[in-house]
Amino acid sequence: MPNSSEKTFHALNFIKNLKSDLRVVSIISMVVFLTVWEAVVRVGFVTPLFLPAPSMVLEDGIRLYERGEIWLHVSASARRVLIGFALAGSIAVPLGILLGASKFLKAIADPLLSILRPLPSMAWIPLSLLWLGITETQKYSIVFMGSFAPTVLYTIEATRSIDPVLIRAALNLGASRMSLMREVILPGALQPIISGLKVMLGIAWTTVISAELVAADKGLGYLIMHGREFFRTEQVLLGMALISMTVMLIDIAFRSVEKKITPWTRG
Amino acid sequence: MAIPVIEIKKLTKIFETQKENVTALKNVDLTINKEEFVVLVGASGCGKTTLINTIAGFEKPTSGEVLLHGEPVTRIDPRCGMVFQQYALFDWKTVINNVDFGLKMKGMKFKERREIAQQYIDMVRLQGFENVYPAQLSGGMKQRVSLARALANNPEIMLLDEPFAALDAMTRQVLQEELIRIYRESQKTILFITHSIDEALLLSTRIAVMTSRPGSIKQFLDNDLPWPRDAAVQLLPRYLELKSAVWGTVQEEVMKTAGLLK
Numbered sequence: 376m377p378n379s380s381e382k383t384f385h386a387l388n389f390i391k392n393l394k395s396d397l398r399v400v401s402i403i404s405m406v407v408f409l410t411v412w413e414a415v416v417r418v419g420f421v422t423p424l425f426l427p428a429p430s431m432v433l434e435d436g437i438r439l440y441e442r443g444e445i446w447l448h449v450s451a452s453a454r455r456v457l458i459g460f461a462l463a464g465s466i467a468v469p470l471g472i473l474l475g476a477s478k479f480l481k482a483i484a485d486p487l488l489s490i491l492r493p494l495p496s497m498a499w500i501p502l503s504l505l506w507l508g509i510t511e512t513q514k515y516s517i518v519f520m521g522s523f524a525p526t527v528l529y530t531i532e533a534t535r536s537i538d539p540v541l542i543r544a545a546l547n548l549g550a551s552r553m554s555l556m557r558e559v560i561l562p563g564a565l566q567p568i569i570s571g572l573k574v575m576l577g578i579a580w581t582t583v584i585s586a587e588l589v590a591a592d593k594g595l596g597y598l599i600m601h602g603r604e605f606f607r608t609e610q611v612l613l614g615m616a617l618i619s620m621t622v623m624l625i626d627i628a629f630r631s632v633e634k635k636i637t638p639w640t641r642g
Numbered sequence: 643m644a645i646p647v648i649e650i651k652k653l654t655k656i657f658e659t660q661k662e663n664v665t666a667l668k669n670v671d672l673t674i675n676k677e678e679f680v681v682l683v684g685a686s687g688c689g690k691t692t693l694i695n696t697i698a699g700f701e702k703p704t705s706g707e708v709l710l711h712g713e714p715v716t717r718i719d720p721r722c723g724m725v726f727q728q729y730a731l732f733d734w735k736t737v738i739n740n741v742d743f744g745l746k747m748k749g750m751k752f753k754e755r756r757e758i759a760q761q762y763i764d765m766v767r768l769q770g771f772e773n774v775y776p777a778q779l780s781g782g783m784k785q786r787v788s789l790a791r792a793l794a795n796n797p798e799i800m801l802l803d804e805p806f807a808a809l810d811a812m813t814r815q816v817l818q819e820e821l822i823r824i825y826r827e828s829q830k831t832i833l834f835i836t837h838s839i840d841e842a843l844l845l846s847t848r849i850a851v852m853t854s855r856p857g858s859i860k861q862f863l864d865n866d867l868p869w870p871r872d873a874a875v876q877l878l879p880r881y882l883e884l885k886s887a888v889w890g891t892v893q894e895e896v897m898k899t900a901g902l903l904k
Contacts, residue, residue, distance in 0.1 A: 543700050544730040548744035548795055549720040558743070562734040639734045639775040 427609040451594040459518025471530020496521025496582040521582035529571030533564040644675040653706035668856035681846035689857030723797030731776040738772040744795030762790040782813035
């Protein structure tokens with residue numbers, strides 16, 4: 376005879392199982408999606424030139440992998456994103472903190488920032504090509520220009536979002552202006568700054584891919600464009616899938632770094 | 643002999659906004675003597691918090707003055723340790739790093755300040771939570787940290803702005819008793835704000851009742867209830883007598899605010 380505590384135990388187990396069941400559901404949905412896609416092409420509803428089957432994309436991936444080209448393109452794009460983004464961040468974040476802390480400096484920077492902010496990063500591509508040609512520096516500069524102004528603005532917001540009562544508390548406990556900055560404003564702004572950087576990293580990827588679509592000799596954007604020019608639709612899709620996976624991996628890496636830097640924010 | 647620590651003279655505070663000027667405090671006179679535990683009672687919106695913020699130096703008086711040992715308050719003064727209703731803990735610091743913050747600001751060495759912080763953590767009974775972040779604590783525990791943080795800095799005066807208002811009844815009672823114990827042991831000068839008459843009667847040596855906005859002090863009452871002030875005190879006839887005296891004044895003010903009484 377099952378007693379009540381056993382029943383609770385079963386109920387808990389059921390919920391635990393349900394969670395792993397949901398993961399199974401996700402896997403099944405993925406498999407069904409890919410199978411239907413594969414079947415639609417194999418049966419001949421759609422021509423592979425229009426939409427190649429997943430297996431054809433995979434085959435193309437293996438071919439490129441064997442020639443060492445996948446890493447070439449992925450690393451080219453990733454390097455451009457990370458270098459441009461790191462440059463922009465390392466200047467924009469300190470500048471944003473400074474502007475967030477001083478109303479006077481912000482008044483100086485405001486006109487320029489409000490002109491830069493609405494400019495989509497793609498709008499910088501022609502100018503960067505004129506100035507720097509089809510070079511790596513041009514790619515970095517695109518990412519830099521695309522993420523600089525928004526990062527400054529995010530950081531200003533983050534610096535100002537500190538609860539004034541915390542500033543009062545710190546001063547009440549005898550904090551000087553310097554320690555207020557170091558002990559309260561900077562760590563308090565860290566979390567929203569990192570959230571902002573996460574969004575900016577996504578935008579940096581958009582920027583790099585667009586720049587590569589316009590003019591490049593390697594990178595994931597180039598891979599897609601090259602595929603299109605030679606009517607190799609499977610290569611176009613492969614490039615898209617690689618972008619998706621790379622961004623996902625970088626996002627996971629970013630999150631684990633975030634957890635290390637801000638251990639006090641735990642869900 | 644009564645030594646005045648805080649003297650408030652004809653304090654008026656007007657907040658200027660674009661639409662209108664709001665007079666939060668009008669001609670407040672209040673003297674708090676050494677080792678007194680003054681509780682300021684008043685309905686919400688009567689300017690209690692403005693008063694305590696002006697004493698702490700967060701706000702500047704529009705006219706009148708606040709004196710600390712005879713000297714006007716011109717800046718945020720660490721001699722007045724503040725405990726906020728919203729705890730105001732630093733989320734990115736562990737409990738012990740919050741508690742030793744004031745000592746760190748004084749430039750005290752790590753080992754020394756850790757020892758003192760630990761004493762106060764023990765005092766508010768948070769042993770074992772030293773290295774936990776505030777986000778993982780309950781409201782009552784957060785307020786204990788905040789109390790320990792203010793005490794560790796060893797301020798001469800404690801200002802408490804409705805510190806227990808957001809807590810559940812049981813936690814509140816425990817913390818009230820702890821505060822009484824701390825007061826009896828440390829003999830600090832305390833100004834405590836509340837809208838609860840029971841809390842005022844339980845804690846204070848003197849009660850000041852505020853009028854509705856613009857706030858001023860309408861009534862002073864010496865609270866001669868015997869110590870220790872545990873829950874049993876509430877059964878004494880004197881308790882009820884004092885309570886109805888305070889309630890009479892507060893009720894009048896509340897009704898004035900609500901427009902029920904001219």
